[in-house]
Amino acid sequence: MSGLGEPFGLPALRAWAQRHARLGADAPEAAVPWAVAYSGGADSTALLLAAQALWPGRVQAFHVHHGLQAAADGFEAHARACCARWGIALHVAHVQACHSLGESPEDAARRARYRALADMARCHGAHWVLLGQHAQDQLETLLLALSRGAGLPGLAGMPEAMQRHGVAFGRPWLALDGQALRAHLDAHAVPYITDPTNADPRYTRNRIRAQVLPALQAAFPACLDTFARSARHAAQAQTLLHEVAVQDLATVGDPPRIRALQALSHARQANVLRHWLRQGWNASPSDAQLREALRQVAVCTTRGHRLHLKLAHGYVTRDGDALRYTPTPV
Known part of the structure; x- marks a missing residue:
């Protein structure tokens, strides 16, 4: 050569x-x-x-x-x-x-x-x-x-x-x-x-x-350089979100406790739920699914309130004071 x-x-x-x-x-x-x-x-x-x-x-x-x-x-x-x-x-x-x-x-x-x-x-x-x-x-x-x-x-x-x-x-x-x-x-x-x-x-x-x-x-x-710079900024922000999600999951528990989730801001609830689903089941819910999950978590204030909805390739349900995720059998 x-x-x-x-x-x-x-x-x-x-x-x-x-x-x-x-x-x-x-x-x-x-x-x-x-x-x-x-x-x-x-x-x-x-x-x-x-x-x-x-x-x-x-x-x-x-x-x-x-x-x-x-x-x-x-x-x-x-x-x-x-x-x-x-x-x-x-x-x-x-x-x-x-x-x-x-x-x-x-x-x-x-x-x-x-x-x-x-x-x-x-x-x-x-x-x-x-x-x-x-x-x-x-x-x-x-x-x-x-x-x-x-x-x-x-x-x-x-x-x-x-x-x-x-x-x-x-x-x-x-x-x-x-x-x-x-x-x-x-x-x-x-x-x-x-x-x-x-x-x-x-x-x-x-x-x-x-x-x-x-x-x-x-x-x-200059778009090759400027778009690449934006990608690097997004990657850094994603790294921070991952670190926050790890800390929040340690706080709310695995599986997440509903009252502990409710104590977080809406954005941190979404972030920690995405992390919980991704690390446990490689599941990525759609935006619409995640919004509905957060809405149901917000109104889950009584012991008898049921929760059951589709998220990615499975279902999230209420199990006592916590959330439970069950993947759909392939």
């Missing part, structure tokens, strides 16, 4: 590692702690080359074959050829990412991909799996969240580092310009593939990418 020049985004990757990746940096020399989720596209290609330059001989590539389109076999062949040329170990997982009734194909593919990447990380000793999302991807995520009326967790966008399925995932390039990334690869004739589904207007994210982002960047040239 010496003829490719300095890989794109190397300083940003190094800075990210200093902020987040102490585990991988401290791993034994014999280990291969870094893995890149390598689709063969431009973003993951650039990240793979930068990671190999920063940690030579300590990087492996993970490729997920989704089985959703005929071109997937060609994606895998491209990944194998490039990794062989660059001297990087490649591991491939084949998944069937078909979506169920009422489920987004994108969501189904995303879940299957993360699970496959986590399985490969555990199997091959990777301490971190790096993902190639960049500033445009973050902006698309924020616009999607706004279009859905998301709260702070959605408006915080994609985190730089997270745990999923017991494995650490990192996004070192959320502040980098994806257009500059592709221009760098093109200037150095680095091969990458373009997924034809990225131009399919049936997918909301593709419509945002093709129609909204160009207009937004033309009207507000």
